[in-house]
Amino acid sequence: MAGDYDLDELYANTYTDEDRLAFENQPESSKRFVIAWALALFLGPIGAQRYYLGYFTTAVVKTSLFCAGVALLVLDVPNAGLALIGVVGAWTIIDLFLLLSGTMQDKADHRLKGFTRFAGICAAATVAVLVGWLVIALVIGTSSGVAG
Template identity: 70%
Template sequence: MAGDYDLDELYANTYTEQDRLAFETQPISEKKFLIAWTLALFLGPIGAQRYYLGLLPTALLKTALFCAGLVLLAVELTSAGLALLGIVGAWTIIDLFLLLSGTMRDRKDHRLDGYTKYGGICAAITVLALVGMVVVAMIVGTSAGVTGG
């Protein structure tokens, strides 16, 4: 059955001129991609980019989960606090990928201004930042294991 299909023909030229025109004629937001990306990268766990884009219900939920995680850590309910902070961390990474793929839009569902210009370089910086965090976490974890901390 698989031999009956020419996969090169099936997947060739899937991004047509009509697709390009449809993308270019979409309304552009007054909200800037670079600002949303910077907020997501540095203040993502509190939902700053969602506040900026006008996505208030999910921004409030994200902030509440982050604060609840911190409170649970403060009252020494470590497992529950770390679980909430883990959820917020995963949500932040998902938000970064949604921004970098052009999927996250403002509350009016308009694409962000500057995405086509800055999306690629911001994606590269994001990958480097995430890899850097993983390397630092591995070094800290290894050091703590060796020193018994």
């Protein structure tokens, strides 16, 4: 059955010149891609990139969830607190993917300034930072498990 399909024909020209022109002719935002990306990477759990891009409602929801998670941890309700922080962490990673794919634009639905120039570099840096955080978390988790 797999031999019935011509995969070269199926996947040929999926990104045409018309697609490129349509992307280039989109209005460009005054908001900068690199700033939105850095805010998402380092301050994403509090919704900083959403405030920057004008999505105030979802930014407030994200900030509230994060603060509620921290408050629950402080009040010694670790399961609920970690669950909320986990939801916010997953939301932050999704926001990073949306930014790096060009899907997340500003509130006026304009593409971010500098996206085509910096998206590849920022994607590589994102992978490096996330892998670094994962290694640090594994080292801390392993050493705390061994220590006590």
